[in-house]
Amino acid sequence: RQVVMNLISNASEAIGEADGSITVATGVMQADCAYLSETYLNEELAEGRYVYIEVSDTGCGLDKETQAKIFDPFFTTKFPGRGLGLASVLGIVRGHRGAIKVYSEVGHGTTFKVLFPSSAEPAAEETAPAQPSLEGWRGQGTILVVDDEETVRNATRAMLEEFGFTTLLASDGREGIELLRRHAGEIAAVLLDLTMVGLSGKETLEQMLQIQPEVRIILTSGYNELEVTRRFAGQGHASFIQKPYQPSELIRKMREALEDNRGKPDR
Numbered sequence: 001r002q003v004v005m006n007l008i009s010n011a012s013e014a015i016g017e018a019d020g021s022i023t024v025a026t027g028v029m030q031a032d033c034a035y036l037s038e039t040y041l042n043e044e045l046a047e048g049r050y051v052y053i054e055v056s057d058t059g060c061g062l063d064k065e066t067q068a069k070i071f072d073p074f075f076t077t078k079f080p081g082r083g084l085g086l087a088s089v090l091g092i093v094r095g096h097r098g099a100i101k102v103y104s105e106v107g108h109g110t111t112f113k114v115l116f117p118s119s120a121e122p123a124a125e126e127t128a129p130a131q132p133s134l135e136g137w138r139g140q141g142t143i144l145v146v147d148d149e150e151t152v153r154n155a156t157r158a159m160l161e162e163f164g165f166t167t168l169l170a171s172d173g174r175e176g177i178e179l180l181r182r183h184a185g186e187i188a189a190v191l192l193d194l195t196m197v198g199l200s201g202k203e204t205l206e207q208m209l210q211i212q213p214e215v216r217i218i219l220t221s222g223y224n225e226l227e228v229t230r231r232f233a234g235q236g237h238a239s240f241i242q243k244p245y246q247p248s249e250l251i252r253k254m255r256e257a258l259e260d261n262r263g264k265p266d267r
Helices: 002-015 086-095 150-162 173-182 201-211 225-231 247-262
Strands: 022-031 048-057 099-104 110-117 142-146 166-170 187-193 216-221 238-242
Touching: 002 022, 002 048, 002 086, 002 110, 086 099, 086 110, 142 150, 142 173, 150 166, 150 247, 166 173, 173 187, 173 201, 187 201, 187 247, 201 216, 216 247, 238 247
Parallel strands: 142 166, 142 187, 187 216, 216 238
Antiparallel strands: 022 048, 048 110, 099 110
């Protein structure tokens, strides 16, 4: 879901205000070593059968120099021809042992082809684990939301306040640290985005734990949990929720963090 959302969002921004089209296609293909060697994340991927999703636009296109940088977490935040999220796409694809092929020409649009290894086994039926009911549950305390996207901050505030929380909003790591310092006695938990411009998520996390060692921090990112676990191993007070999250997912994660911190359920 995150991959599709980000690729279509970027395709839309590449077209901008001009007339244009976005095409989404799926399929199955045989990929040999020569083909895979020309993809991003060619980490000795095996030849074989891959399923793919392909998103094409008729927008501005990318030159070779730009193509070499588009998956950098911060390069795309300042590049006018494409939007955010390609670093997140790369992390998700890596977690699934997949690959990304990019075709682009300045003035003639761009195609992103995302490949995932196909299994010969039939799909197994999955039963979702039982989730604790949120019916009647109300949160307490102040949650600090640190994210450099205004729409995310505002949407998250609405989710949290609907369940009774008070919120403080910060647009980057430095502002988040300052708010935590000023309101350390009030803040019950922090929702911290990892891929912000400026102070890194890791640096922000470390400084927050120095200010308030027992504060519960929920890390959030388009990267999958495996990627985040590798980067933040040993940070005992941090849990994780992947973007984009639904209100029920966020509130359950917040409830788990706060109940774990107190050692007993919130009433």
